Amino acid sequence: xxxxxxxxxxxxxxxxxxxxxxxxxxxxxxxxxxxxxxxxxxxxxxxxxxxxxxxxxxxxxxxxxxxxxxxxxxxxxxxxxxxxxxxxxxxxxxxxxxxxxxxxxxxxxxxxxxxxxxxxxxxxxxxxxxxxxxxxxxxxxxxxxxxxxxxx
Amino acid sequence: xxxxxxxxxxxxxxxxxxxxxxxxxxxxxxxxxxxxxxxxxxxxxxxxxxxxxxxxxxxxxxxxxxxxxxxxxxxxxxxxxxxxxxxxxxxxxxxxxxxxxxxxxxxxxxxxxxxxxxxxxxxxxxxxxxxxxxxxxxxxxxxxxxxxxxxxxxxxxxxxxxxxxxxxxxxxxxxxxxxxxxxxxxxxxxxxxxxxxxxxxxxxxxxxxxxxxxxxxxxxxxxxxxxxxxxxxxxxxxxxxxxxxxxxxxxxxxxxxxxxxxxxxxxxxxxxxxxxxxxxxxxxxxxxxxxxxxxxxxxxxxxxxxxxxxxxxxxxxxxxxxxxxxxxxxxxxxxxxxxxxxxxxxxxxxxxxxxxxxxxxxxxxxxxxxxxxxxxxxxxxxxxxxxxxxxxxxxxxxxxxxxxxxxxxxxxxxxxxxxxxxxxxxxxxxxxxxxxxxxxxxxxxxxxxxxxxxxxxxxxxxxxxxxx
Numbered sequence: 001x002x003x004x005x006x007x008x009x010x011x012x013x014x015x016x017x018x019x020x021x022x023x024x025x026x027x028x029x030x031x032x033x034x035x036x037x038x039x040x041x042x043x044x045x046x047x048x049x050x051x052x053x054x055x056x057x058x059x060x061x062x063x064x065x066x067x068x069x070x071x072x073x074x075x076x077x078x079x080x081x082x083x084x085x086x087x088x089x090x091x092x093x094x095x096x097x098x099x100x101x102x103x104x105x106x107x108x109x110x111x112x113x114x115x116x117x118x119x120x121x122x123x124x125x126x127x128x129x130x131x132x133x134x135x136x137x138x139x140x141x142x143x144x145x146x147x148x149x150x151x152x
Numbered sequence: 153x154x155x156x157x158x159x160x161x162x163x164x165x166x167x168x169x170x171x172x173x174x175x176x177x178x179x180x181x182x183x184x185x186x187x188x189x190x191x192x193x194x195x196x197x198x199x200x201x202x203x204x205x206x207x208x209x210x211x212x213x214x215x216x217x218x219x220x221x222x223x224x225x226x227x228x229x230x231x232x233x234x235x236x237x238x239x240x241x242x243x244x245x246x247x248x249x250x251x252x253x254x255x256x257x258x259x260x261x262x263x264x265x266x267x268x269x270x271x272x273x274x275x276x277x278x279x280x281x282x283x284x285x286x287x288x289x290x291x292x293x294x295x296x297x298x299x300x301x302x303x304x305x306x307x308x309x310x311x312x313x314x315x316x317x318x319x320x321x322x323x324x325x326x327x328x329x330x331x332x333x334x335x336x337x338x339x340x341x342x343x344x345x346x347x348x349x350x351x352x353x354x355x356x357x358x359x360x361x362x363x364x365x366x367x368x369x370x371x372x373x374x375x376x377x378x379x380x381x382x383x384x385x386x387x388x389x390x391x392x393x394x395x396x397x398x399x400x401x402x403x404x405x406x407x408x409x410x411x412x413x414x415x416x417x418x419x420x421x422x423x424x425x426x427x428x429x430x431x432x433x434x435x436x437x438x439x440x441x442x443x444x445x446x447x448x449x450x451x452x453x454x455x456x457x458x459x460x461x462x463x464x465x466x467x468x469x470x471x472x473x474x475x476x477x478x479x480x481x482x483x484x485x486x487x488x489x490x491x492x493x494x495x496x497x498x499x500x501x502x503x504x505x506x507x508x509x510x511x512x513x514x515x516x517x518x519x520x521x522x523x524x525x526x527x528x529x530x531x532x533x534x535x536x537x538x539x540x541x542x543x544x545x546x547x548x549x550x551x552x553x554x555x556x557x558x559x560x561x562x563x564x565x566x567x568x569x570x571x572x573x574x575x576x577x578x579x580x581x582x583x584x585x586x587x588x589x590x591x592x593x594x595x596x597x598x599x600x601x602x603x604x605x606x607x608x609x610x611x612x613x614x615x616x617x618x619x620x
Contacts, residue, residue: 017220019173019183026216027173027181031229031284052284069183071169078185115168119227122286139206141184148205 002041013105083133229285
């Protein structure tokens with residue numbers, strides 16, 4: 001579902017947030033650190049700081065619905081990937097460079113719009129968990145009348 | 153410690169994107185970026201409703217929402233649990249949000265393209281600090297270094313500068329100088345209304361390249377024009393983000409719309425502004441001018457700055473209006489002068505200037521276009537409107553009678569200029585004219601002689617011709 005061009009965008013180091021909901025249909029969310037597209041684009045692994053994942057775990061394990069939004073501050077390009085929960089596990093030490101590289105890319109993006117890296121110097125990225133989702137739909141989210149159009 | 157919505161005021165500037173989480177009635181969550189969260193009062197916030205997107209459809213089905221807002225000063229992220237209450241299509245909150253959208257769009261040359269359908273009002277049910285986005289002490293320290301010093305001493309300093317000013321010219325210059333030296337605002341300008349309805353002109357600038365005085369701004373154009381139209385202050389933080397958002401929204405439009413409008417004199421402006429603050433200078437409901445401040449720092453104008461500058465705006469407006477009245481009252485005591493001297497440096501028998509200003513020995517050709525009330529000097533735009541009519545009148549009298557000294561009073565009585573009987577702002581027009589001449593045609597100068605009296609000095613041969 002996620003093609004090569006979109007994969008490059010998602011994994012380049014942009015702003016990422018994941019949303020879930022509880023049994024009362026109240027939304028929950030967390031900032032994510034990085035993502036990895038797997039299985040030819042059918043699955044997405046979302047890396048979230050362990051301290052933030054606690055807010056999502058119950059929702060993911062009870063109803064499994066998730067939405068991940070990506071935004072590139074440089075040009076406001078944005079898209080949203082929706083999926084269903086597959087599993088959650090601690091991120092492996094071998095995956096840490098992926099998180100650090102994408103996080104660094106995101107901080108560079110913030111700097112490009114005038115937000116100094118020091119603003120995010122205390123944000124937690126490790127230890128992290130890996131939330132694996134099966135991708136169901138993808139939506140264009142760049143601001144404008146086309147926002148919300150389904151692209152896959 | 154209980155966190156209140158008021159204490160998060162700095163988070164509502166739209167500097168770092170906010171996140172908006174919703175859920176449909178069939179249980180599918182949605183996450184989207186928000187351009188701006190507006191503080192309403194201690195219990196409510198407002199979100200802009202511009203498009204019928206998925207978030208908005210979800211809210212119509214399920215009023216529960218979650219918003220993340222980051223504090224640009226410290227980096228601390230906050231989570232606000234919300235419940236939709238109502239949509240407002242008029243009133244103070246709607247106007248404030250619409251104005252912000254229009255100001256950014258206008259800056260990009262896209263005014264009128266974006267429409268705020270409604271300000272959606274949400275009740276804030278809870279506020280929590282985001283554990284993964286904690287405040288950074290070094291960010292706080294860095295930000296505190298940028299804080300302007302709105303101390304009593306700084307205010308006293310500005311006040312005494314204003315008190316010392318003995319003319320409109322020294323008053324407006326001392327205001328901008330004081331804003332930089334006492335408060336650190338390096339880039340600023342003052343716009344005043346022209347004789348043309350809905351048009352402002354820059355009278356004084358600081359921190360920009362020379363040549364911006366006399367730039368015309370229509371109501372609704374850029375931050376100054378928006379402030380004049382709305383008669384309300386506008387503050388934009390993270391202007392670059394706003395512009396990127398506006399341009400992303402409007403990418404399909406043709407390229408010419410994406411550039412700022414070409415104009416005869418460029419409006420002063422930084423090439424990469426990040427923060428802008430515009431304040432109307434009002435006295436008893438009358439717009440005396442607009443004060444605009446700019447910065448390349450994304451979040452330069454804090455809550456306290458905005459409040460302080462607004463207060464200052466009222467004070468400055470009174471100072472400017474008082475000076476205009478004072479100069480006008482002084483004019484009443486001056487008599488018209490009838491000194492007859494041979495015309496200096498005016499064709500058809502050009503000579504050198506009468507006051508020794510020989511720095512520009514070239515001949516200048518001044519053409520007055522009557523239909524446009526506009527003067528071109530050597531083919532380049534000089535000035536238009538009432539200041540142009542005044543200059544043409546002065547040069548014409550000088551050419552025919554040789555007289556070089558004039559009084560403000562006789563200009564007021566001159567039927568051909570058709571100055572309004574009340575509130576003619578003649579001193580402002582003369583100041584503007586003087587500054588434009590300094591920039592574009594320094595061989596022709598208006599030199600104050602004493603209060604209400606001035607001379608026109610011409611330092612090189614000039615040719616005058618009038619066109620329809």
